[in-house]
Amino acid sequence: MSAIVRFIKANPLLLGFAVFIIPLLVLLWFQYIWLDKLAQASAIAEQVALRNYLDAVAKDVSGFYRAKADALLDIPQRDVADGDYSTIVDRWSKADLLGIRRLYLVHYGQVGTGTHFVFDPHENALISAPGSDESLAVILACLPWQTRTKGTAAYLNFGLQVNEQDPNHRIVLNPVVGENKELIAIAAFVVDQSYFAGSLLKTAAAQALTTLSPKRDTENLVVVVRNKENEVVFGSVSDPGSISGISLGFPFVFTDWRLHLYNPGPTPEQWARNSFNTNMGLALLLVVTVLGGLALALRTAGRAMRLSEMKSDFVSNVSHELRTPLASIRVFAEFLRQGKVKNPEKIEEYGEIIELETQRLTRLIDNILDFSRIESERKTYRFVPTDLAEVIQSVLKSFSLRLGQADVELLCDLPDTPLAKIQADPEAIGLALHNLLDNAVKYSKDTEPANRRIGVRLAQEDGVYVISVADTGIGISKEEQGRIFDRFHRVSTRLVHDIKGSGLGLAIVYHIMRAHHGTVTVSSELGQGSTFYLRLPVSAKGTGGQRNSRSQGTIPADRHA
Numbered sequence: 001m002s003a004i005v006r007f008i009k010a011n012p013l014l015l016g017f018a019v020f021i022i023p024l025l026v027l028l029w030f031q032y033i034w035l036d037k038l039a040q041a042s043a044i045a046e047q048v049a050l051r052n053y054l055d056a057v058a059k060d061v062s063g064f065y066r067a068k069a070d071a072l073l074d075i076p077q078r079d080v081a082d083g084d085y086s087t088i089v090d091r092w093s094k095a096d097l098l099g100i101r102r103l104y105l106v107h108y109g110q111v112g113t114g115t116h117f118v119f120d121p122h123e124n125a126l127i128s129a130p131g132s133d134e135s136l137a138v139i140l141a142c143l144p145w146q147t148r149t150k151g152t153a154a155y156l157n158f159g160l161q162v163n164e165q166d167p168n169h170r171i172v173l174n175p176v177v178g179e180n181k182e183l184i185a186i187a188a189f190v191v192d193q194s195y196f197a198g199s200l201l202k203t204a205a206a207q208a209l210t211t212l213s214p215k216r217d218t219e220n221l222v223v224v225v226r227n228k229e230n231e232v233v234f235g236s237v238s239d240p241g242s243i244s245g246i247s248l249g250f251p252f253v254f255t256d257w258r259l260h261l262y263n264p265g266p267t268p269e270q271w272a273r274n275s276f277n278t279n280m281g282l283a284l285l286l287v288v289t290v291l292g293g294l295a296l297a298l299r300t301a302g303r304a305m306r307l308s309e310m311k312s313d314f315v316s317n318v319s320h321e322l323r324t325p326l327a328s329i330r331v332f333a334e335f336l337r338q339g340k341v342k343n344p345e346k347i348e349e350y351g352e353i354i355e356l357e358t359q360r361l362t363r364l365i366d367n368i369l370d371f372s373r374i375e376s377e378r379k380t381y382r383f384v385p386t387d388l389a390e391v392i393q394s395v396l397k398s399f400s401l402r403l404g405q406a407d408v409e410l411l412c413d414l415p416d417t418p419l420a421k422i423q424a425d426p427e428a429i430g431l432a433l434h435n436l437l438d439n440a441v442k443y444s445k446d447t448e449p450a451n452r453r454i455g456v457r458l459a460q461e462d463g464v465y466v467i468s469v470a471d472t473g474i475g476i477s478k479e480e481q482g483r484i485f486d487r488f489h490r491v492s493t494r495l496v497h498d499i500k501g502s503g504l505g506l507a508i509v510y511h512i513m514r515a516h517h518g519t520v521t522v523s524s525e526l527g528q529g530s531t532f533y534l535r536l537p538v539s540a541k542g543t544g545g546q547r548n549s550r551s552q553g554t555i556p557a558d559r560h561a
Helices: 002-010 012-072 086-094 133-146 193-211 268-338 344-375 388-405 426-442 505-515
Strands: 100-107 115-120 125-128 161-163 171-177 183-191 222-226 232-234 245-249 258-262 380-386 409-413 422-424 453-461 464-471 519-524 530-537 545-548
Touching: 012 100, 012 171, 012 183, 012 193, 012 245, 012 258, 012 268, 086 125, 100 133, 115 133, 133 161, 133 171, 133 183, 193 222, 193 232, 268 344, 344 388, 344 426, 344 505, 380 388, 380 426, 388 409, 388 426, 388 453, 388 464, 422 426, 422 530, 426 453, 426 464, 426 505, 426 530, 505 519, 505 530
Parallel strands: 409 453
Antiparallel strands: 100 115, 100 183, 115 125, 161 171, 171 183, 222 232, 222 258, 245 258, 380 422, 380 545, 453 464, 464 530, 519 530
């Protein structure tokens, strides 16, 4: 339990991320289930809507012919009982015969086979039916009734009848029955098939669209009517056999034809699945966006926390760095003030120590001030013609006492032939070299005295001057090499836990090299020492004077190589 508590305290941001991401994933899972059910329900609803559309078309067609039959074929017994057909003629002459090819009246009087009349709209009269395929179709349709003229209600099926034995002559019939349930006459009309396929279906299909939701995309819907032979008699589609759809038969006339509804676009299932994929994609995009924002916020907070920790370590390390030389200066100054030291050699030794510690303090304070100027973009450099060999010799001379006290052997390799001067700030270059030498001494303390060596070399390679500082210290791991030039960063391994420093030296070296259009790199392996390389272009920019560090940028807060 204590380990869990320690882990939580050490990783508060990770805990906050988990607390946020777990409910978010749960919500995403419920969103997935809900969208999946919605997709299924949408597919069913789409199928129902399309079937309702077909049903509306079929009902409109059936309603049209039933209305025509009620208006034209519902003939009272009195209108045919005495053989006077004037009332019927008057009704039919005034009626709208659109969709009706021909009107027939078969009167069963004394003649058992009945007398067949056809209505002539031009003469407004009933005339004897001429011999034709259509008349023959009407006779055949009425033939079953001829044997029932003497029958009773038990054998008669009253009401509208449809005869479609001949698909070219579809007939709607209505019997006229007497008081004793005997058959007196049959009124019939032949359906105008061309009007049905060319006009009625188109009108019914357009009107039925209003039954669908106004927001439903109906532009891609294709209505097709197929006959008994599966031939398309209405509508057009490039390849009906390859397109899925739903179908419905006509309930009254054209019962052997089927009404099909095609959608060349996605099927209802595909439409629902596409909708599901779109909604789920948007949900995932929202989650990714939220997680990205959260990760960025956590990363920023983490960087702020790390920076705060590094600043705290910096204050602690600088306090130690200041306390140690000050303690030495105070002790040796007190010895000299009290006159406890009489030996001239000792006096000179203590004086050198005081001077060395004073220089150490000066360097530390200079680093802090330089860092402050760099952070506030007020750091300036004075570029003058500079001999790098002279800069190196000057730094090594001022560093010789420190090297002697640390028992470190110094190896210096300078060109035999003087190199051309470059435009540079000699003090800044010297500070960069001093910081590298200071690190080389610090991280060589744990090695054997016989193996403590520092090599400084100046050479010209491919148009650049290269100053290298090599040591035989503990080395730097590959993971750390990309971060050692970050401000406040110090190598965090058990090998260097007792090595103090401000964490600013290499960051300042990095900035100085950038200001000189150069680079600083490191080559190192754990246990085998490190080599730092300062590369300065031979044809350095500038002709002297001062250059502000603003144009070069500030030290990065968290830079990875």
